[in-house]
Amino acid sequence: DDLRWKMPVAFATNLPGLGSPAAWVADNLTTASNGSIQVRVYEPGKLVPPFDILQSVSDGKVSAGYTWIGYDQGKVPAVPLFAAVPFGMKPWAYIGWYYYGGGHELLQETYHNKGFKVHAQLCGIIGPETAGWYANKIESLDDYKGMKIRFAGLGGKVLEKLGASVTMMPGGELYQALEKGTIDATEFSMPAIDQILGFDQVVKYNLFPGWHQQFTAQYMLINQDEWDGASDSQKALVEASCTAATTLGLAEGEYKNGAVLAGFQENGIHADQIPTDVLKKLKAVTQEVLEEEAAKDADFKRAYESQQEFLKTYKVWDERAYLPADL
Amino acid sequence: MTVSDQDSLHTPHASVSDADELLHHHTELPTTRISQWLDSILTLIGKGASWLWVVVTGVIIWAVVGRYVFGQGSVLLEEVQWHLAGTGWLLGLAYTLVVDDHVRVDVLHERWSLKTQAWIELLGLLFLLLPFLGLAVYEMVPYALSSWEIGETSQAPAGLSHRWVLKAVLALSFALIIIAALSRLLKVTALLFGFPKPIRIETPDNKKEDAS
Amino acid sequence: MELEAVFVIGMFLTFGVLLMTGFPVAWVLGGTAVIWTLIGVIAVEDFGANLWFDYPSSMGLVPERIWGIVESDTLVALPMFIFMGIMLDQSGVAERLMKSMVKLFGNVRGGFAVTVIVIGVLLAATTGIIGASVVLLGMLSLPVMMENKYDKGFAVGTACATGTLGILIPPSIMLVLMADRLAVPEASVGDLFMGAFLPGLMLGAMYVGYALIRPLLQPNVAPVPQGLEKVSWSVVWDVAKAVLPTAALILGVLGSIFAGVATPTEASGVGAFGALILALAAGRLNLKVLSSSLQQTTRTAAFIFAIFLGATAFSVVLRGLGGDTVIEEALLGLPFGPYGVILTILFAVFLLGFFLDWVEITLIILPLVAPVVQQLGFDLVWFTIMFAMCLQTSFLTPPVGFALFYIKGVAPPEIKVTDIYRGVVPFIIIQLVALAIVFLIPEIATWLPSVAYE
Numbered sequence: 001d002d003l004r005w006k007m008p009v010a011f012a013t014n015l016p017g018l019g020s021p022a023a024w025v026a027d028n029l030t031t032a033s034n035g036s037i038q039v040r041v042y043e044p045g046k047l048v049p050p051f052d053i054l055q056s057v058s059d060g061k062v063s064a065g066y067t068w069i070g071y072d073q074g075k076v077p078a079v080p081l082f083a084a085v086p087f088g089m090k091p092w093a094y095i096g097w098y099y100y101g102g103g104h105e106l107l108q109e110t111y112h113n114k115g116f117k118v119h120a121q122l123c124g125i126i127g128p129e130t131a132g133w134y135a136n137k138i139e140s141l142d143d144y145k146g147m148k149i150r151f152a153g154l155g156g157k158v159l160e161k162l163g164a165s166v167t168m169m170p171g172g173e174l175y176q177a178l179e180k181g182t183i184d185a186t187e188f189s190m191p192a193i194d195q196i197l198g199f200d201q202v203v204k205y206n207l208f209p210g211w212h213q214q215f216t217a218q219y220m221l222i223n224q225d226e227w228d229g230a231s232d233s234q235k236a237l238v239e240a241s242c243t244a245a246t247t248l249g250l251a252e253g254e255y256k257n258g259a260v261l262a263g264f265q266e267n268g269i270h271a272d273q274i275p276t277d278v279l280k281k282l283k284a285v286t287q288e289v290l291e292e293e294a295a296k297d298a299d300f301k302r303a304y305e306s307q308q309e310f311l312k313t314y315k316v317w318d319e320r321a322y323l324p325a326d327l
Numbered sequence: 328m329t330v331s332d333q334d335s336l337h338t339p340h341a342s343v344s345d346a347d348e349l350l351h352h353h354t355e356l357p358t359t360r361i362s363q364w365l366d367s368i369l370t371l372i373g374k375g376a377s378w379l380w381v382v383v384t385g386v387i388i389w390a391v392v393g394r395y396v397f398g399q400g401s402v403l404l405e406e407v408q409w410h411l412a413g414t415g416w417l418l419g420l421a422y423t424l425v426v427d428d429h430v431r432v433d434v435l436h437e438r439w440s441l442k443t444q445a446w447i448e449l450l451g452l453l454f455l456l457l458p459f460l461g462l463a464v465y466e467m468v469p470y471a472l473s474s475w476e477i478g479e480t481s482q483a484p485a486g487l488s489h490r491w492v493l494k495a496v497l498a499l500s501f502a503l504i505i506i507a508a509l510s511r512l513l514k515v516t517a518l519l520f521g522f523p524k525p526i527r528i529e530t531p532d533n534k535k536e537d538a539s
Numbered sequence: 540m541e542l543e544a545v546f547v548i549g550m551f552l553t554f555g556v557l558l559m560t561g562f563p564v565a566w567v568l569g570g571t572a573v574i575w576t577l578i579g580v581i582a583v584e585d586f587g588a589n590l591w592f593d594y595p596s597s598m599g600l601v602p603e604r605i606w607g608i609v610e611s612d613t614l615v616a617l618p619m620f621i622f623m624g625i626m627l628d629q630s631g632v633a634e635r636l637m638k639s640m641v642k643l644f645g646n647v648r649g650g651f652a653v654t655v656i657v658i659g660v661l662l663a664a665t666t667g668i669i670g671a672s673v674v675l676l677g678m679l680s681l682p683v684m685m686e687n688k689y690d691k692g693f694a695v696g697t698a699c700a701t702g703t704l705g706i707l708i709p710p711s712i713m714l715v716l717m718a719d720r721l722a723v724p725e726a727s728v729g730d731l732f733m734g735a736f737l738p739g740l741m742l743g744a745m746y747v748g749y750a751l752i753r754p755l756l757q758p759n760v761a762p763v764p765q766g767l768e769k770v771s772w773s774v775v776w777d778v779a780k781a782v783l784p785t786a787a788l789i790l791g792v793l794g795s796i797f798a799g800v801a802t803p804t805e806a807s808g809v810g811a812f813g814a815l816i817l818a819l820a821a822g823r824l825n826l827k828v829l830s831s832s833l834q835q836t837t838r839t840a841a842f843i844f845a846i847f848l849g850a851t852a853f854s855v856v857l858r859g860l861g862g863d864t865v866i867e868e869a870l871l872g873l874p875f876g877p878y879g880v881i882l883t884i885l886f887a888v889f890l891l892g893f894f895l896d897w898v899e900i901t902l903i904i905l906p907l908v909a910p911v912v913q914q915l916g917f918d919l920v921w922f923t924i925m926f927a928m929c930l931q932t933s934f935l936t937p938p939v940g941f942a943l944f945y946i947k948g949v950a951p952p953e954i955k956v957t958d959i960y961r962g963v964v965p966f967i968i969i970q971l972v973a974l975a976i977v978f979l980i981p982e983i984a985t986w987l988p989s990v991a992y993e
């Protein structure tokens with residue numbers, strides 16, 4: 001049968017890499033299937049509030065959705081491992097694990113175990129976020145003590161353990177809060193997106209590396225019944241389009257970020273590195289947090305161990321094969 | 328002609344609630360025994376929930392002082408704010424229906440006879456309000472249940488757990504509006520058909536008592 | 540005409556007609572959504588209409604959408620600003636301000652009107668709701684102006700129009716609501732507050748200009764009172780003392796945002812706390828006053844949020860029936876060019892303002908037109924401020940003009956509805972002139988947000 005999918009998205013489709021793949025997939029599916037799959041994109045909040053995309057797809061209220069699944073951490077504790085992990089893999093390492101290391105299957109099982117009736121398809125990935133925008137430079141671990149920072153997800157928990165004052169204020173209030181000093185720092189996304197929010201106008205330090213989010217993955221969630229009812233050719237087309245969107249999204253971010261960052265630097269933004277010894281401590285605390293989460297949820301534990309297992313051998317390759325960036 | 332403080336400026340103290348009395352032209356329905364009983368419960372809930380505004384004010388001040396003076400930001404406090412504020416207005420919805428404070432466009436309404444107004448009220452309750460509330464509750468119950476089943480928590484690791492509580496309050500608040508609507512329906516049928524037995528005509532005076 | 544367009548027009552018509560029955564607005568919105576869900580489903584299921592419409596993705600999504608409203612952190616500001624307005628009213632601070640200021644401006648022709656406007660602007664900077672300021676200004680000023688033989692229309696129009704500045708000059712629940720619906724960083728609550736500031740002051744200045752010029756042309760509109768105390772230092776001192784609490788509250792709310800102490804949302808709580816302290820300091824706070832103020836807050840917040848609930852159902856059904864596309868195509872298809880589109884939208888909002896309240900217009904129309912405006916490349920702050928000015932005007936336009944209702948309620952009996960209508964006409968014209976000025980000189984709205992954050 002012909003498929004007609006309403007697809008609410010979590011990010012505006014004008015956001016490079018983060019939202020743009022959704023629009024591309026929708027168009028591509030309609031064109032490539034010669035109309036046998038029609039997808040209509042609904043911008044954030046137009047149909048379903050972004051945080052309820054999983055729920056409404058699973059309930060069959062909409063056939064599909066496109067989201068950063070980390071938003072569902074409160075319902076499915078394991079999703080951060082599939083969405084963005086502090087001190088996690090580089091994007092290409094992540095897709096290595098996802099496509100070949102059993103990640104895709106683990107994700108389906110994770111949703112299934114929590115009673116959600118969805119088929120999840122990796123459908124976009126972007127490279128590192130920045131470690132955020134700061135009023136002051138970070139030189140030692142002590143600089144986090146009492147720092148008022150907006151930080152989402154597991155990374156926020158890590159900073160809280162280090163004595164930071166972590167908040168989750170809404171995206172729309174960040175710029176002003178940062179400007180007025182209501183907060184000292186915020187993380188958001190990668191340079192091409194942060195630029196749209198104008199953080200470079202209000203603070204001088206854009207710190208790197210994005211330890212809390214080396215990759216950010218988006219998925220197309222499809223209602224399970226809808227997926228089961230699709231023909232093999234329709235399924236193949238969805239899989240192929242999403243795989244292509246993953247490549248295109250990554251490409252778009254990589255293509256744009258450098259130029260944006262260079263522009264920031266020209267305007268006097270310090271794109272500094274967080275010192276290595278600070279990163280080491282952050283990594284140690286991250287480990288603690290991840291183990292705590294693994295102890296709380298069986299699916300988290302399984303996915304975490306699977307990733308660790310893969311990284312053991314991947315590290316041998318990763319450390320040797322790539323040219324150092326400063327060469 | 329002189330201006331004297333005593334005469335012209337000693338107006339009674341202006342009050343916003345005065346304006347509301349004037350803005351909302353209440354249809355003066357009789358009440359019934361059941362309605363009286365239901366309304367008193369809903370009013371009690373609404374008035375009780377009103378105290379949450381003091382609590383929310385306190386939590387905001389606590390959050391602001393904590394962050395600014397003591398450098399203690401808290402995702403938890405931020406979530407407590409909208410949990411309490413949400414509970415406040417959700418539980419106030421039925422109470423507001425009881426005191427008939429929901430805004431009406433009464434350009435024509437106020438010129439119609441009480442009987443016409445009651446017919447509009449009857450049809451509106453039956454074909455607009457109750458179907459809307461019915462569908463909403465029908466969808467809200469499974470929504471709250473699924474949150475409870477999976478033990479939903481905040482998406483922020485440092486946030487509040489037990490999301491199902493507020494989702495249940497949401498469903499409950501709509502159920503309460505249904506009760507308020509049914510109570511009002513009885514008052515309308517009491518006026519139009521004398522069934523159930525009408526008790527008294529609400530005058531603006533005792534209405535005001537109810538409201539404050 | 541396409542089926543979608545027929546359905547969209549049908550839905551708005553249903554809403555409009557049912558609205559005139561006088562059944563509560565919120566439930567008319569919700570009920571209309573249910574009726575058109577039924578029509579949509581029948582059209583698709585039984586008549587094979589080629590629509591992307593079904594129950595689950597329209598009415599079925601109501602809990603998720605309502606939860607999105609409950610979950611919104613910024614909307615906490617709404618009940619808080621209401622609470623603050625009601626407490627301020629209870630504190631009697633404004634009453635004192637009026638008494639002292641009359642002595643300062645009373646000797647000028649039109650001086651009472653100027654007093655009302657100055658106080659109105661100060662009040663506007665503390666409260667975000669209209670009911671409080673219109674009632675307050677009306678009760679405080681109309682008896683004085685009547686006694687001094689001011690023209691009834693002139694007097695009542697001034698009090699009424701000035702009262703509506705509260706919704707434009709920050710803080711304002713209308714701007715909070717708009718930022719929430721727009722949900723884009725370039726038009727945050729802070730941006731809109733800054734953006735509305737100068738247009739609000741400009742309007743205040745234009746009102747003052749009118750209050751001074753009209754009596755020059757028509758002296759009998761505002762006779763100069765006889766036997767008033769001469770302006771002395773002690774009068775100035777009285778005014779200064781009376782201004783102090785209001786100034787402190789303005790400082791508390793806007794200052795806490797600027798000093799980086801609080802976000803705009805939190806500032807609403809700071810304001811509520813401040814007003815509570817003022818009422819306490821004035822010795823007007825007791826358990827009875829507090830509990831009735833709290834109950835009033837609940838009822839006001841509940842009636843506004845109820846409209847949210849109805850509107851969210853209405854919007855999702857309208858969207859399901861293709862409403863977004865129909866309206867977007869209609870607007871983009873207008874043969875006037877981009878600026879013509881803006882003017883058309885604003886004109887439509889002005890017309891809608893005769894019949895609808897700001898809440899419905901903000902909730903239903905703003906999200907429909909904002910993407911079009913953005914697509915045309917306009918500054919969203921500029922557009923939203925003009926949108927807000929149109930809505931502020933809607934309070935003054937009959938038949939559904941809430942400021943008119945409020946003022947009628949507190950006006951002395953000799954002031955007739957016709958006096959009110961006659962009195963607000965010049966102010967509606969001033970509103971339109973101000974709107975034209977902001978349209979031609981966007982910097983009035985966009986300059987402050989741009990420098991505030993540099």
Ligand code: NA
Binds near residue numbers: 668704705
């Ligand atoms: Na205001």
Ligand code: NA
Binds near residue numbers: 893934
């Ligand atoms: Na109007």
